[in-house]
Amino acid sequence: MNLEVQWIVGFVDGEGCFHVAINNNQATKSGIQIQPEFSVVQHQQDIQILYALKKYFQCGQVGQNHGERYMFRVRGQENLRDRILPFFEKHKLKTKKRIDFEKFRDVVRMVEKGDRLTEDGVKKIRAIQKTMNRKREKSKI
Amino acid sequence: MNLEVQWIVGFVDGEGCFHVAINNNQATKSGIQIQPEFSVVQHQQDIQILYALKKYFQCGQVGQNHGERYMFRVRGQENLRDRILPFFEKHKLKTKKRIDFEKFRDVVRMVEKGDRLTEDGVKKIRAIQKTMNRKREKSKI
Numbered sequence: 240m241n242l243e244v245q246w247i248v249g250f251v252d253g254e255g256c257f258h259v260a261i262n263n264n265q266a267t268k269s270g271i272q273i274q275p276e277f278s279v280v281q282h283q284q285d286i287q288i289l290y291a292l293k294k295y296f297q298c299g300q301v302g303q304n305h306g307e308r309y310m311f312r313v314r315g316q317e318n319l320r321d322r323i324l325p326f327f328e329k330h331k332l333k334t335k336k337r338i339d340f341e342k343f344r345d346v347v348r349m350v351e352k353g354d355r356l357t358e359d360g361v362k363k364i365r366a367i368q369k370t371m372n373r374k375r376e377k378s379k380i
Numbered sequence: 381m382n383l384e385v386q387w388i389v390g391f392v393d394g395e396g397c398f399h400v401a402i403n404n405n406q407a408t409k410s411g412i413q414i415q416p417e418f419s420v421v422q423h424q425q426d427i428q429i430l431y432a433l434k435k436y437f438q439c440g441q442v443g444q445n446h447g448e449r450y451m452f453r454v455r456g457q458e459n460l461r462d463r464i465l466p467f468f469e470k471h472k473l474k475t476k477k478r479i480d481f482e483k484f485r486d487v488v489r490m491v492e493k494g495d496r497l498t499e500d501g502v503k504k505i506r507a508i509q510k511t512m513n514r515k516r517e518k519s520k521i
Binding site: 247 | 385
């Protein structure tokens with residue numbers, strides 16, 4: 240299955256998620272792990288769509304999410320910086336999910352600069368993360 | 381906002397719904413009302429997408445669904461036959477929602493032929509409706 244660029248944009252406007260997890264992790268220098276993740280979840284009947292996305296973006300993984308739901312997931316600084324960010328910068332999302340993408344992009348760039356290693360950087364990333372996705376909907380930003 | 385064809389296909393693959401309601405209605409000849417409906421639901425923050433779809437398809441209505449959710453909805457034989465069916469016949473959905481669309485199309489065509497007026501026609505439409513959407517997922521068709 241080959242996916243057209245605009246089909247991907249429309250599908251991600253509907254089903255995609257740009258998420259930043261912030262976890263305590265003593266193995267890291269700051270004691271904090273920042274994990275940006277791009278994902279798309281589908282019922283197992285449409286798992287071939289997830290593999291087509293993986294093929295298109297040439298990165299990420301497909302795995303079980305919960306029950307009959309499966310997930311295409313991209314983590315890792317290089318994958319996000321070199322494959323996911325350029326795509327959605329070139330091909331703009333049309334829904335308010337674009338705002339989440341832009342915040343997500345800012346976090347990936349801050350991680351790139353090394354901001355996750357500083358207390359101030361982590362504070363900024365936390366502040367951004369608090370206004371994303373459902374929190375954005377609730378806060379009407 | 382102008383929508384590209386493939387963006388619409390991708391977005392409907394994610395967010396669209398092809399549904400057939402079958403209600404008792406003594407005002408109709410058969411006592412049954414068959415109501416096919418194409419719809420897309422969004423949070424009110426993305427209501428402009430619903431209006432853009434309405435503009436693109438040149439039919440349908442945008443209204444409140446429940447709470448902060450809004451719906452673009454197309455009913456009516458002519459709208460479905462002349463605007464919705466040709467679009468999705470030309471531009472194929474990529475997810476299994478295509479199967480729902482094809483069943484939906486069959487129902488719209490049966491209504492066109494007058495099948496909703498006959499007992500046998502209603503029986504056939506009921507049989508199709510029972511395998512659509514979530515019932516399709518459950519039945520793994």
